[in-house]
Amino acid sequence: MSWKSKLRGRVWNLGGNVDTDQIFPGYAMAAPADKFKEYALAGSEIPDFAKKVQAGDIIVAGENFGCGSSREQATVALKEAGVGLVIAKSFARIFRRNAINIGLPVLVCNMEQLGNGQEIEVDLVSAEVTFCASGEKISGTILASNVLETLEAGGLIAKVRKQLGGRT
Template sequence: MEKIVGRGFLFGENIDTDQVLPGFAMSYPPEELKKVALCGSSIPDFAERVQPGDIILADDNFGCGSSREQAPLALKSTGMGAIISSSFARIFRKNSINIGLPVMVTDAMEMIKAEYKEGDMLELDVENAILTNLRSQNKYKLTKLSQTTFETLEAGGLINKVRIKLINRGEISE
């Protein structure tokens, strides 16, 4: 898996799925979800500002609230690269991994956020669980993903992972 490089977006704790994707957008077609991603948050213009590879940095309990599968899909559809948080709501984390959106935990979030200056570029090495602030060159340890989770992300999500396994076993063709 290639390293993810992008700017950081800072969020606090308890970012719930209503902030990630408001209820009115639940009926939107998947390709429209990116237009309203995080519009209920402290960065309501996130969808206009985010660029491919950008990384969300958040405190505890990111993705709490309802179990709507569209919330991580809305974030992934913006092109963002990953979410790093002190902790995640269990269902949000699972839904993110299943669609191939890297979500990683760290105990160093206070240090990461204290050092971060708006516009800093970050580099995330998912495989080795290291976040680097490219301005300062400071490195932060993240919780390493299990091999199964890493393989799911590397395949681009659970459906792709299963598809690859079935192709390799000769049970389906490409």
């Protein structure tokens, strides 16, 4: 996925305290990496999410998104399934860092009032969220410049490679 500072997508609202077992269930840990996307949110209230998600869709959640284990596969599964962005009132620290490290944008913003299927546009640089139907705008927490640089590079490994001038 190439870097886009503005994202537009359809919302999937998941509520609060969505843990990594809901995002990527323990039984999926034995799956080959190229199949992770098939298990995205399989343990959640939307177990068939992987079949319904469209590229660029946006997950909106309440507090503590990604709590539980430090399961890196949870972020990979969401990104590989096509999720373009996760917006939550708050994130588990390790989940947030894992997402940024693989180039999956995450934004802190209270968006719980949104319903499934609504369309929003998000400017990651200004952290401004626009409700496409009404034009209403709200602001999230602005991402630090180093986070934006990491996302723009496509993740932490890509950022380091870029900084090293292509050397591996």
